[in-house]
Amino acid sequence: MADITLDAKGLNCPLPILRAKKALKEMAAGQILAIEATDPGSAKDFESFCSQTGNELVKASEANNVYYYEIRKS
Amino acid sequence: MANQKKLAIIATKGTLDFAYPPLILGTTAAALDYDVTIFWTFYGLQVLKKNRNLKISPLGNPAMPMPVPMPVLVQVLPGMEDMATVMMKQKMASKGVASIDDLMEMAIESDVKMIACQMTVDLFDFKHSELMDGVEYAGAARFFEVAQDADIVLFI
Numbered sequence: 001m002a003d004i005t006l007d008a009k010g011l012n013c014p015l016p017i018l019r020a021k022k023a024l025k026e027m028a029a030g031q032i033l034a035i036e037a038t039d040p041g042s043a044k045d046f047e048s049f050c051s052q053t054g055n056e057l058v059k060a061s062e063a064n065n066v067y068y069y070e071i072r073k074s
Numbered sequence: 075m076a077n078q079k080k081l082a083i084i085a086t087k088g089t090l091d092f093a094y095p096p097l098i099l100g101t102t103a104a105a106l107d108y109d110v111t112i113f114w115t116f117y118g119l120q121v122l123k124k125n126r127n128l129k130i131s132p133l134g135n136p137a138m139p140m141p142v143p144m145p146v147l148v149q150v151l152p153g154m155e156d157m158a159t160v161m162m163k164q165k166m167a168s169k170g171v172a173s174i175d176d177l178m179e180m181a182i183e184s185d186v187k188m189i190a191c192q193m194t195v196d197l198f199d200f201k202h203s204e205l206m207d208g209v210e211y212a213g214a215a216r217f218f219e220v221a222q223d224a225d226i227v228l229f230i
Contacts, residue, residue, distance in 0.1 A: 005121055010170045015172050017102060017105050018101055038170075052107075053106060
């Protein structure tokens with residue numbers, strides 16, 4: 001269950017990443033940020049974001065052109 | 075952070091379209107915990123202006139997708155540049171692309187450092203008061219000080 005949910009639907013690169021970073025900054029280690037996005041590029045971008053920042057991408061899925069991610073803050 | 079990665083960008087262009095790459099890459103790198111410095115020179119200084127009025131021109135840019143085919147002789151007519159700029163901004167807003175004003179604000183919020191080329195400021199008779207507050211004024215030697223220990227250096 002996510003601690004915070006970020007609605008990034010309709011936003012294009014790099015806004016979903018920037019908003020996610022901003023949200024994570026306010027969160028405590030171990031908390032989960034859920035993100036909903038419609039940018040198809042966000043699938044690879046959130047993988048890359050997590051591999052570079054050390055946060056854990058615990059869930060990534062897509063349904064009806066909406067991408068859903070869960071990131072656990074490191 | 076002692077082992078923080080560093081990105082240094084030289085931004086030389088001042089059209090609406092080319093204002094994007096340095097700001098998109100700079101803000102994204104900052105989100106990836108990079109220490110980011112952008113050195114704005116020549117037309118890039120237009121992006122640093124407090125009252126920036128960036129435009130896009132189809133003229134001389136055959137790669138720009140147009141809603142209807144437009145001969146070059148039509149592109150030179152008065153008002154075409156403003157029209158193209160308005161249309162591009164509308165298109166960007168409809169696709170959820172951030173405005174340059176928004177990206178610049180996010181860059182400043184995430185501590186992206188801005189250096190303005192003092193030589194170009196003199197060349198174009200710009201005043202420091204016309205450019206954003208908090209900008210550093212320096213020359214090529216300062217850029218190399220930043221670039222020499224950067225992990226990534228980009229020229230845009």
